[in-house]
Amino acid sequence: MDYSDKKQIFSRKITKYILITVSVLFIAIMLVLPLVSVIINSLKEGIAFYFKSLSTNYVTSALGVTVMATLISVGVNTFFGIVASWLLTRFEFRGKNTLSTLIDIPFSISPVIAGLAFIMTFGRLGWASPVIDWINSTFGTDIQIVFALPGVVLATIFVTFPFISREVVPVLNSVGHDEEEAAALMGAKGFKIFRKVTFPHIKWALLYGIILCTARALGEFGAVNALSKTRGQTFTLPLEIDALYMSGSADSITASFAVSSLLVIIAIIVLVARNIVEHRAKKDN
Template identity: 75%
Template sequence: MAKNRKGSEKKVDITKIVLIALSVLFVFLMLVMPLISVIVNSLREGFKFYFQSLGTSYVLSALGVTVIATVIAVIVNTFFGLVASWAITKFSFKGKQVLATLIDIPFSISPVVAGLSYVMTFGRLGWARPLINAINNTFGTDIQIVFAIPGVVLATIFVTFPFVSRELIPVLNVEGTDEEEAAALMGAKGFTIFRKITFPHIKWALVYGVILCTARALGEFGAVNALSKTRGETFTLPLEIDALYLAGSADSIVSSFAVSSLLVIIAIVVLIIRNIFEHNAKKE
């Protein structure tokens, strides 16, 4: 008996070691190594060149566009993510399942297609074009969507739409509606109920969703690429990296690595923040 048990323990140990080794090796070779090489390559010409590449007007403009698009996308998606997940979990209505599925479209659709769909909607031949023209004529404005910053923002919103609601829906589902009902019965109004009852419950899921949304918004390439054509004006960091890389000179390639390293660093910071929040959430 004792021998048997030892034998099976040994077996489990081997499985354990093999599985751990495989995952570590895979993660290291496929994910960590290439990212390290980005950082290493970005410093090939020294620190002075590194900071010079980051300081060009193109890169600064791209950084600005990226930040604007990300901030707006995160705010909009947090708001609509809250609204949509609230609607889906707290009410029963026809087409609820369809709505839940539609929210997930950005997960399954290629970002390029998303970008092109906006071109088709707001572009010169798009069906929404007359509407925008009408608005511009009436208010004397000059709103451009396609190949302008609003288009970049829209594309970013599209791609990052599901992150917040996907995090919230499971948590809200588990929570049920009893506590809200109890609070309402005692005379609490909608916003008080949200603030005092619902929000403490979804706080960490919301933070997590916002972080994921931010990370995705910062790095979006495909959808933005379809809607942004002017370097130094509407380019985001990923587009700028691509442009630098495609320019082909030895210097520009190193510069593209330098800008890439910026995104890598931001990503690492986001991951660290996420882990801190996760740790806090667990503690609570």
């Protein structure tokens, strides 16, 4: 008995170390090595070349477009996320499950299809195209959606649409709505209830959702690729990376890794921020 117990503990330990080693190796090869590889490739031609390739007009323009699209879509989706989570967790109504499934659509469809969807709506063949033409001719405006900045922004909003509500809904569900009901019965108005009662519960989840949304918006490629054709005007950073990489010369490939390294740094910041937020949220509970 004693001997077999010892054997059991020994084999348990062996299993433990094998599993940990395989896990660490898997993460190291699959996830960490690509990060290291980006940095090494970006510095191939030296540090001067690195900074030179980050300061071309194309890259600064792409950075501007990316930041703008990210800010707008994070703003829009934060607003939507809060409103939708309030609706989905504070009320019972028919079709609630369907609504919540519809909100999650962008998670499971190819980003390229998102791009296609906007082309089929606002592009030449789209049904909304005459409407835009009419607006342009009546008001003398020059609104363009597809292959212009609004298209890039719409595509970015589309792919990040469920991110905030995804994080906030579970938290609101687990908190329950007794506190809000009490506040409402005592006469507090809607926005005051949200600010004083609900917001303190969801602030970490909201922040976490915003971080994920930002990361995804910065990096969106497929949907934007379908809707953006002008380098230096409507290109985002991932599109600029693609253009540099596909042009094929050794220099431009190194430059594309240099631009990529910016996004790698942002990705690492996102991961660290996410960890801090999660840690804080646990502490608060």
